Amino acid sequence: MDHKELLRLLEDFKNSRISTEKALEVLKNLPYENLDFARIDHHREIRKGIPEVIFGAGKTPDQILKIVRSMQAGQSNILVTRSDAAVHELIQKEFPEAKFHPNCKAITIRQKTEYTGKGMILIVSAGTADIPVAEEAQVCCDLFGNETETLYDVGVAGVHRLLSEVERLQRARVIIVAAVMEGALPSVVAGLVSIPVIGIPTSVGYGTHFHGVAPLLAMLNSCAGLAVVNIDNGFGAAQFAHLINHL
Numbered sequence: 001m002d003h004k005e006l007l008r009l010l011e012d013f014k015n016s017r018i019s020t021e022k023a024l025e026v027l028k029n030l031p032y033e034n035l036d037f038a039r040i041d042h043h044r045e046i047r048k049g050i051p052e053v054i055f056g057a058g059k060t061p062d063q064i065l066k067i068v069r070s071m072q073a074g075q076s077n078i079l080v081t082r083s084d085a086a087v088h089e090l091i092q093k094e095f096p097e098a099k100f101h102p103n104c105k106a107i108t109i110r111q112k113t114e115y116t117g118k119g120m121i122l123i124v125s126a127g128t129a130d131i132p133v134a135e136e137a138q139v140c141c142d143l144f145g146n147e148t149e150t151l152y153d154v155g156v157a158g159v160h161r162l163l164s165e166v167e168r169l170q171r172a173r174v175i176i177v178a179a180v181m182e183g184a185l186p187s188v189v190a191g192l193v194s195i196p197v198i199g200i201p202t203s204v205g206y207g208t209h210f211h212g213v214a215p216l217l218a219m220l221n222s223c224a225g226l227a228v229v230n231i232d233n234g235f236g237a238a239q240f241a242h243l244i245n246h247l
Contacts, residue, residue, distance in 0.1 A: 033070055037063055040070045049246055050144055050239055051076075056083030056107070061090050068095065068109070076112035077143050081136065081235050083107050104136035104234065108143050117146035117245035119173025124189060126155035126179040129204040134178040136234025137200065137241070141176075144242045156184045169193050174241040177226075178234070180204045183215025190224035196244050197226040198237045 012018045033040040045051040054067050064080060064087055071078050072095065080087070081104075088100035088107045098109050121141045125134040131152055141148045149172070154162040162169075162185070169175060170193055177186040178200040186199030199222070201215035208214060212231035219228040229236040 035066060035070060038067055040067060042071070050242060051078075053140075053235065054078070054080040056080045056087060056105075061087045065090055065094070072109065078109040079140060079143050080107040081105070081140075101135065101139050103132045104139055105132075106136060106139050108139060110143060112145070115145050115147045117173070117242070118247070119245060120147045120149055120171065121241050121245055122168065122172035122175045123148060123150050124154060124169075124175060124177045124185070125150075125152045126177070126181070126183075126185040128153050130178040130180050130202045133200055133202045133232050133234045134176070137176045137178065137238045138234075140235050140238030141241055141245075144238065146242055146245050154185070155179070155181075156188055159188065162188065166192055170195075174198070174244045176200065176234075176237045176241055178202055178237075179215055179219075181206075181209060181215065183218040186219055186226050186228075187222040187224040190222065190226040196241075197224075198240055199226050199228045200233060200237050201228070201231050203232050 033042060041052045052071065054064060056064055064083065068078055068091055083105055085100055088098060091107060092098045095109055098107055100107055123134050123138045125131050134150065134152065138148050138150055149168070151165055151168060154165065169189060173195060175189055175193065175195060175197045177189050177197060179185040180202045183199070183201050186197055190197040199219040201212045201219055203212035205214065216228065216231055219226065227240060229240065
């Protein structure tokens, strides 16, 4: 149930078009629905502007399917992150519209297609190796209702590739930058624009890269002014960008 349906329900109850028993039956799951192994927060989108998302890692395929069934009745778009093709195949048998995004291992079920954001979110990657994390951010932003564009493989080792796209950078309302190695690209991008920039350190890199710790620290120490999310956290960056784009 979204907020419009909730308002209609309350109006129907106020005007005696539905019984008290029926209203209570619907409203009893307002806080959450208890599936024993998971408690589904059906009304998170009303509070947060973003629906609950299924984190696929650590859950069995059957658990994910049961959560999808529960959520499908209560919200328009469904997102499963960090999943795999086998889980998608299971879900698709019951929900043919389910789509698998192999680069970022996400599963989406889209029922609402309109974009409600105030502008475009640009997702940038320093290298091709960063694309899986960047794509997680792009898929999430898009499913949440934001127009998105991507700009891949424009890292500082060939900074002319980035500088040739400055107009695109400046057209965005929010920019997400996924960067590997030393994690310098978000600082460079933030120095070129007057809009919020969100950095994602990625875990691909050699020895002293420390699986993403080196770029994480570099981004946190940026003097250019940017927000930083956790290593490989494309979803977290998308959530933050979505909230900014809907202010």
